[in-house]
Amino acid sequence: MISKAKLKYIHSLEQKKYRRQEGVFVAEGPKVVGDLLAVMPARELFATREWMASQPHLAGNITEVTDDELRKLSFLQHPQQVLGVFETPDASATAGQSTLPQNATKVESQLALALDGVQDPGNLGTIIRIADWFGIDTIYCSPDTADAYNPKVVQATMGSIARVQILYINLAELIDSLPVGTPVYGTLLNGENIYRQPLQPRGLIVMGNEGKGISPDIARRVSHRLLIPNYPEGRATADSLNVAIATAITCAEFRRQQLSF
Amino acid sequence: MISKAKLKYIHSLEQKKYRRQEGVFVAEGPKVVGDLLAVMPARELFATREWMASQPHLAGNITEVTDDELRKLSFLQHPQQVLGVFETPDASATAGQSTLPQNATKVESQLALALDGVQDPGNLGTIIRIADWFGIDTIYCSPDTADAYNPKVVQATMGSIARVQILYINLAELIDSLPVGTPVYGTLLNGENIYRQPLQPRGLIVMGNEGKGISPDIARRVSHRLLIPNYPEGRATADSLNVAIATAITCAEFRRQQLSF
Numbered sequence: 211m212i213s214k215a216k217l218k219y220i221h222s223l224e225q226k227k228y229r230r231q232e233g234v235f236v237a238e239g240p241k242v243v244g245d246l247l248a249v250m251p252a253r254e255l256f257a258t259r260e261w262m263a264s265q266p267h268l269a270g271n272i273t274e275v276t277d278d279e280l281r282k283l284s285f286l287q288h289p290q291q292v293l294g295v296f297e298t299p300d301a302s303a304t305a306g307q308s309t310l311p312q313n314a315t316k317v318e319s320q321l322a323l324a325l326d327g328v329q330d331p332g333n334l335g336t337i338i339r340i341a342d343w344f345g346i347d348t349i350y351c352s353p354d355t356a357d358a359y360n361p362k363v364v365q366a367t368m369g370s371i372a373r374v375q376i377l378y379i380n381l382a383e384l385i386d387s388l389p390v391g392t393p394v395y396g397t398l399l400n401g402e403n404i405y406r407q408p409l410q411p412r413g414l415i416v417m418g419n420e421g422k423g424i425s426p427d428i429a430r431r432v433s434h435r436l437l438i439p440n441y442p443e444g445r446a447t448a449d450s451l452n453v454a455i456a457t458a459i460t461c462a463e464f465r466r467q468q469l470s471f
Numbered sequence: 472m473i474s475k476a477k478l479k480y481i482h483s484l485e486q487k488k489y490r491r492q493e494g495v496f497v498a499e500g501p502k503v504v505g506d507l508l509a510v511m512p513a514r515e516l517f518a519t520r521e522w523m524a525s526q527p528h529l530a531g532n533i534t535e536v537t538d539d540e541l542r543k544l545s546f547l548q549h550p551q552q553v554l555g556v557f558e559t560p561d562a563s564a565t566a567g568q569s570t571l572p573q574n575a576t577k578v579e580s581q582l583a584l585a586l587d588g589v590q591d592p593g594n595l596g597t598i599i600r601i602a603d604w605f606g607i608d609t610i611y612c613s614p615d616t617a618d619a620y621n622p623k624v625v626q627a628t629m630g631s632i633a634r635v636q637i638l639y640i641n642l643a644e645l646i647d648s649l650p651v652g653t654p655v656y657g658t659l660l661n662g663e664n665i666y667r668q669p670l671q672p673r674g675l676i677v678m679g680n681e682g683k684g685i686s687p688d689i690a691r692r693v694s695h696r697l698l699i700p701n702y703p704e705g706r707a708t709a710d711s712l713n714v715a716i717a718t719a720i721t722c723a724e725f726r727r728q729q730l731s732f
Contacts, residue, residue, distance in 0.1 A: 332593070336713055336716065339709050339712070339713065342708050342709040343701045343702070343708055343709045344702045345701070345702040345703055345706060345708065368709060369709070370708075370709045373708070373709075403730075405727045405730060405731065438723070439726075440606070441604070441605045441726040442606055443730070445606060447603050447604055447606070447634070448600050448603040448604045448630070448631045448634075449630075450629075451719070454716065455600075455719045458716045458719050458720055462699070462720045462723065462724075463723075465700075466666045466724075468702070469664075469666060469704070470666065
């Protein structure tokens with residue numbers, strides 16, 4: 211039995227304001243909830259008998275719900291067995307602060323993504339899934355990037371949000387704090403053909419806003435300007451690639467070059 | 472002034488049944504309509520004074536509408552100056568038939584895409600945009616693939632639908648009709664690392680359904696099985712890549728290999 215107060219609480223978490231205030235987010239379905247439970251406990255779970263039967267060893271704060279109750283709780287058109295409330299791993303995101311994370315120096319030796327104003331929740335979710343696929347475990351987001359804990363983004367990641375750390379941060383300060391010589395890659399219209407550049411397995415890959423690209427303040431901090439060539443090169447074609455598509459092609463090329471070393 | 476009958480007609484074109492019956496589709500906004508007008512005349516245009524002023528040489532069946540009238544006609548949340556009704560270039564799609572197109576033999580010397588049951592309109596629109604970027608001018612779609620002339624798909628192509636031919640066809644018959652030795656590529660779980668395969672600049676690249684991948688009937692016709700490796704190879708990660716993302720990485724790799732030849 212779900213109380214009205216509980217229903218209201220869950221629904222409030224569709225809004226960023228309440229997610230940040232509470233430091234939690236909602237995930238749904240056996241796949242996404244299962245991937246999250248593999249790395250962190252849920253603060254609260256609402257599950258059908260069917261799902262609970264599949265998880266005989268699960269302890270904690272679980273409420274059994276009927277299909278009808280789950281439908282009332284869910285943000286999905288087709289609710290799937292379980293809805294979980296999880297704590298936001300990123301404390302700075304919770305507090306809405308933008309302080310430099312201690313692990314920023316990882317960028318000296320590993321690849322990380324930086325998103326400069328990516329607006330569309332679907333694009334952000336897809337990018338998190340791409341990062342996971344290509345073994346990039348940290349994404350730095352400018353404060354005006356969509357909220358990764360928006361239920362639409364969480365579902366679009368297909369569980370990858372459990373394996374990729376998302377940090378909201380001032381990107382200019384992040385870049386300025388990196389050790390000298392750390393490469394900062396960005397796809398820009400005046401970039402060099404990505405296939406003719408040696409790409410290092412470390413540094414930051416900056417991707418920009420859907421319409422405006424990388425902001426001027428960040429673009430001037432990019433040390434390696436890259437371009438995904440169309441085909442045949444220079445032909446009149448689509449004006450641009452979607453940001454998630456460009457992220458995928460860029461990350462794939464970094465990893466291809468590493469696999470061939 | 473827009474008649475009620477006209478309004479009803481335009482709204483009916485949100486449904487595939489009426490689009491096929493009439494052999495037309497709707498496109499909106501200066502970018503998409505402009506790209507289409509560059510390659511084909513509109514059967515009918517509805518435009519604000521602002522848009523008409525930007526097209527002083529345009530003749531044909533144009534109705535000036537107010538912003539309010541455009542809002543009533545439009546399928547978009549934020550209508551953009553112009554809405555056009557265009558004739559579906561693919562006669563077979565119009566009639567709902569699945570006959571082998573005469574240009575199927577182009578696949579002997581050029582690359583084409585084949586979509587086997589891609590369901591999501593957003594994915595289909597993105598794939599059309601990717602094909603355009605990489606100079607692939609024909610996409611063969613199985614009859615159960617989403618309709619490319621769905622207004623959501625048309626808008627998601629950002630104008631690329633003007634430059635890419637979309638044909639609905641029985642893919643098994645298409646493949647069986649290809650000249651012997653024409654490569655049929657497909658991304659499959661048991662495929663070979665795409666970066667270690669020489670990829671020819673000709674043949675068919677088959678992409679499958681979002682959940683089920685390539686259907687068994689088509690999979691056994693694939694002559695070159697490809698796999699996009701994750702990183703590090705074999706690591707536990709996202710289960711799969713979104714089909715539009717996989718299409719992008721695959722097409723990019725075909726073109727990269729060609730650019731390096």
